[in-house]
Amino acid sequence: MIKFGTGGFRAIIGEDFTKENLELIAKALSQMIFQDGVSDKPVIIGYDRRFLSDLAAQWISSVFAAEGITVHLIDFNAPTPMIMFQVKEEQAAYGIAVTASHNPAEYNGVKVFTSGGRDATEKVTDRIENEIAKINKNEISRMDFSKALKAGLIKRINPQNAYIDSILSLINIEAIKDRGLRILLDPMYGVSKTTLQTILMTCRCDVEVIHDRHDTLFGGRLPSPSSDTLAHLSQLVVKGGYDLGIATDGDADRIGLIDANGTFIHPNDILVLLYYYLHEFKGWKGGVVRNIATTHCLDKMAEAFGETCYEVPVGFKHISSKMEETDAIIGGESSGGLTVKGHIRGKDGVYAGALLTEMYSVIGKPLSEILNDIHSKYGNFFMSEADFRMTQERKEELQKLLFEEKNAPDFGLEIEKVSYLDGFKVYFKNGGWIICRFSGTEPVLRIFSEMSTQEEADRINKIFQDFLHL
Incomplete structure (x- = not known):
């Protein structure tokens, strides 16, 4: 059974996450590409460090190649936001990330992106499901992966430098350099190490990394940044005297934050901190978008700023769509996903980590003090x-x-x-x-x-x- 939810198609490996189902998704999307008249544009495909992710990306690519559709494959463990970035950069009609994000290790899945690097809307995923229902799986063609490479129908690409440079262009590097911060990074056995470490070290931060080896079981824990899963990071931040602990989930689109005292900063508070910083310190004007299960402190702040807080259903596609519609400056959810105006139209834990480091450097106060200042103005939540x-x-x-x-x-x-x-x-x-x-x-x-x-x-x-x- 192939059913797309709020974060794409996710299923247990060997049950519904199978080669047959992935080929059905690729075939359905191929048919949509021809129907839409965009077969001249490449499909951007990338994958994370989960079990079978690399092979799954090849299986999917082979179906597109058999259809004569060019694939640009990020053939290394890539953050999901990097894949979205590349869809936007190449003006591709579609992109795919093989990932189950923060789900348990027995899961894998597929996220589909559309023009501009957006999360596929429900209309698009419904259309994929409808196309799948029409397909005879025995008629799916596949092209040998190595032959497709030689024929140029699959092309390996590396957008890592462009993605990193894009984020560096959006943050105040000099402000971070002046602070000389010590940061402990926890990729949670996922894919953010190279990108986020490179960004922070470019800003002259002293960066140490934990939990960075390839472990498809994610160290036996859920690859989602929460107070429970980041307990070890919290302990090490205090023990090592670090200024910040930063974590990202399995595919690096969500952020977790630990302050110098080892306190877990809830994703609600991360959103509050960044909206406050963007408006009060960077001088940005605009509203904020949150999903229906995220703090109403954002509503109080927006009201005080003379702006609007917009409430949308769960699913980041709703946040990015409402941001584009209203020109809001930030949007996010209580599970750690957020995006900021001017970057990609989806959540990005790597950019969020860099921007939080900038905020901490510019304001120059412990995070607890900044939050106390905010709550003294807008109330406790x-x-x-x-x-x-x-x-x-x-x-x-x-x-x-x-x-x-x-x-x-x-x-x-x-x-x-x-x-x-x-x-x-x-x-x-x-x-x-x-x-x-x-x-x-x-x-x-x-x-x-x-x-x-x-x-x-x-x-x-x-x-x-x-x-x-x-």
């Missing part, structure tokens, strides 16, 4: 999060309860409104909120709540958990 893995039967049962019967617990608070834009979200009159939604990339139910105290956020979250018998 505390989030409580809970994830629950479940069977398909249990998922369908809860979907019926929440979205068909529209049942909800009594939270004991005045409700301003209820939204079904993406999941089930309750907005309280006191400014707090809670949302319950199913992940678009794995069989997980997520509950997020945000209130003015941690105790209240935890209490509201627990009420929902008990109501759903979780």
Whole structure:
């Protein structure tokens, strides 16, 4: 079964992530390319360090080559944002990253990008699924990879220098040089080491790296930057006296941050810090875009700046589309993905790491102090999060309860409104909120709540958990 979710097609290796399914995706996209009259443009393909990613990129490339469509293959472990960058640079109609991003090690997947380096919209992925349904898999042609290379239908490319130079052109290198920072980088066994280390060292930072070897099991942990997965980074930052600890997820499109005291900086706070910095220190004007499960502190800040905060469903394609529509200066999500105006139209953990280093250098205060300044102006916001893995039967049962019967617990608070834009979200009159939604990339139910105290956020979250018998 091939089904695209909020972050592309992701599946367990050997179940739905198979050579046959990848060839179906390539064939479907080939047909769309001919239908759209863009067969003269190359397809940009890259891959991360997951098991089978390199071979999967070759399998996909071989189908395009058999169709007479040229492939430009980034034939090394590349950050997903680098692939998006190259789609934009070459004005390609489509690009593909073989990755399952931050999913567990048994997963792999495919992300599809469209013109300008954007994440494929639901309209595009629906079209891919519809084309797949028409294909007879026995009629799929493949061209031998080595023969396709010789014929020039597959061309190996290396956009690493151009990607790095692009990011360097966007940051204040001299401000970072003046600080002489010591930074500990954790690629989480993923693909950001070369690019982010090169950028930081160009800015004369003293950079040490951990967890950088090739390990398809990601050291036995989830390749997603969270307070739990970055506990080792936190300890080493304090022990080694580093100014910052920076982590990226498996394909380097998400960011994690540890301050000098070993404190994990939540992705919500990263967004708040950067919006504050861009507006108050760099003088940028414009709104901010967040998804439906991200902090409302951004709303308060935007209001104070005379700007607008735009709420969109989960899925970065919605953030980038709304940013383009509104000319917002930053957009992001509470899982660590963000993008800034003037760069690619998708999330980039490498650029985010560089920009956060610039922010820290320019403001010249510990991150905790900067956040205290922000919250003294715009209020306190505390989030409580809970994830629950479940069977398909249990998922369908809860979907019926929440979205068909529209049942909800009594939270004991005045409700301003209820939204079904993406999941089930309750907005309280006191400014707090809670949302319950199913992940678009794995069989997980997520509950997020945000209130003015941690105790209240935890209490509201627990009420929902008990109501759903979780």
